[in-house]
Ligand SMILES: CC(=O)SCCNC(=O)CCNC(=O)[C@H](O)C(C)(C)COP(=O)(O)OP(=O)(O)OC[C@H]1O[C@@H](n2cnc3c(N)ncnc32)[C@H](O)[C@@H]1OP(=O)(O)O
């Protein structure tokens with residue numbers, strides 16, 4: 001057996017650094033209807049690189065000739081982020097992944113096998129001992145092709161902890177330097193998932209030789225909560241996708257993970273290198289390419305994430321934005337926050353909006369009269385446009 005390729009244990013192994021691993025182009029693409037061609041993948045990868053994402057999982061190279069080409073194109077062109085391809089614990093998958101990644105500045109082979117009793121018995125139809133053997137063999141093969149190898153225990157959220165301790169210890173010995181513990185079907189609760197990560201780190205004798213990673217699905221709406229709970233217990237890589245795209249109900253949303261970490265440094269003792277100003281443009285690009293609309297009330301990237309229609313909120317924000325905004329719209333790539341006039345709006349926002357249109361009221365009676373007319377109109381009309389306001393004032 002050839003010597004394992006040398007792995008640089010520098011930047012990624014820092015205790016304070018949270019590695020951001022984006023899998024929009026792989027797990028995100030697994031959403032029915034979200035397939036992307038290679039040029040589309042490259043366009044998104046370029047945007048992720050601008051955002052300073054650490055690792056981009058570009059696809060599953062063995063899946064199709066098109067996906068091989070896409071992983072290769074991304075690997076050949078993106079130089080600042082590590083480019084990764086997924087592969088089963090199957091020699092052919094790993095070799096094809098290695099081939100697609102040949103041109104990468106920094107490449108990673110990500111190999112996985114299921115470890116839950118349910119998946120091993122019914123899907124893989126393998127004995128647990130054979131699963132361990134296959135995992136070790138695959139990691140060794142991958143390490144002969146690529147210095148940076150990640151191993152995932154698929155369906156870790158329903159796997160036995162003792163069994164995971166055993167397999168993970170062996171794959172670390174075989175050369176895996178990132179150990180991913182996916183909650184593949186979004187079954188775990190935050191405390192339970194965080195405890196699994198903590199137990200694995202504490203119990204596995206060679207756990208200090210690897211970064212522990214989380215990959216959470218959103219079947220119960222807990223993907224982000226589970227990921228963040230695990231970060232508090234020692235996880236140092238989060239796998240996530242733009243807009244939370246992904247299988248079934250999706251993956252943890254990158255934008256929510258990043259902004260939670262940045263907004264609550266009192267909770268999270270980790271650093272992320274992401275340039276958050278690229279979040280909204282990236283979200284809009286992914287939405288345009290996949291055709292998956294972003295719901296208006298989606299955190300960070302939804303149209304209403306920084307919009308206010310209620311008078312009490314508008315008044316507070318006009319006096320001090322922090323009254324109702326915990327982040328700055330500009331910091332995540334919006335041009336500004338937004339005041340929307342509607343039936344819930346108050347006098348202060350109304351007056352301020354009209355001032356923006358060049359209209360000043362001579363006295364409070366004039367303002368009162370215009371405001372009463374505006375409320376009547378707002379009861380009848382869903383969207384109040386500036387033209388509506390101007391004609392109302394003229395009248
Ligand atoms: C949780 C996740 O997101 S896992 C990633 C899921 N993503 C995908 O599946 C997308 C890409 N997949 C594909 O293109 C295809 O499924 C391929 C190319 C990987 C395999 O295709 P096929 O050879 O036709 O197999 P098929 O998909 O029907 O079945 C999967 C086979 O892989 C086996 N398998 C599944 N996972 C693994 C694994 N991690 N390691 C080894 N074998 C595995 C299954 O047991 C099954 O084996 P069998 O054919 O002996 O019953």
Ligand SMILES: CC(C)C(=O)C(=O)O
Pocket residue numbers: 027112152153154155180182183184185215217
């Ligand atoms: C293969 C792994 C990383 C995965 O996507 C999952 O388990 O959800």
